[in-house]
Amino acid sequence: MRAVDTGGYLKGRIRREDILSAAAAAYGEVGYHGASMREIAKRVGMSHAGLLYYFPTKEALLAAVLERRDAEDAEREQLSSPPGLEVLRHYLALASHNVRHPGIVDLYSRLAAEAVAPDHPAHEYFRRHYDEARAGIRDTFRALAERGQLRADIDPELATVTFIALMDGLQVQWLTTPDTVDLVASLRFYLQSLLTVPLD
Missing domain, CATH: 1.10.357.10 (Tetracycline Repressor, domain 2)
Structure with a gap:
């Protein structure tokens, strides 16, 4: 049986978490309207197009940030x-x-x-x-x-x-x-x- 390569999946998850952390920090500093997708991408060290691969819209990124906060709260x-x-x-x-x-x-x-x-x-x-x-x-x-x-x-x-x-x-x-x-x-x-x- 062929081994499943999970390296790309793990890297993608880590990248996604980095984006969410950067977005949360940006929203906390300048608010949702003040934080552009390009600025968030820059914080993570990736291109704007790369960020859109993970989160195609600004609204989707905000929703994911809030969902992660809810999940962290639920764990506690x-x-x-x-x-x-x-x-x-x-x-x-x-x-x-x-x-x-x-x-x-x-x-x-x-x-x-x-x-x-x-x-x-x-x-x-x-x-x-x-x-x-x-x-x-x-x-x-x-x-x-x-x-x-x-x-x-x-x-x-x-x-x-x-x-x-x-x-x-x-x-x-x-x-x-x-x-x-x-x-x-x-x-x-x-x-x-x-x-x-x-x-x-």
Whole structure:
């Protein structure tokens, strides 16, 4: 039987990952609209035509970058059901991960701001992302309230919206003035203020 040559396939996968990393960095620095395909190709050290071989359109490249981010997030998620304190601990761990990888925060902050426009290629992605986040966090706060672990004066619906806004806002503040904002400690302080039991 003839041996299968996987060298080209492996090289192609590595090249694809290099392109996605370069695109993510470019989007984080100048946004989706500011990062041209030619500039991304230059970052990887390949021709524009070579980049188009892997990603024929700018929209396809953006979609692949976001899909990779989702896959990386999914690998870190180990949430149990029904939801509870472990979900809040997950978000603290996520904040800690983001502090160690500021490019992630750059990417999401810039793209989310751009994607407010309905015609932005990532608009539906971020709309779905926030819808899913709200649903999961709302279920968590409701479950905590049923167990008596959420303070009686806390409305789970309002806490959900506030939590998402706080996390996004803290990340932007941290990007702008990292020496004055402790992202993880601030998030932990807020979450603990909602609870009747220790978070850690």
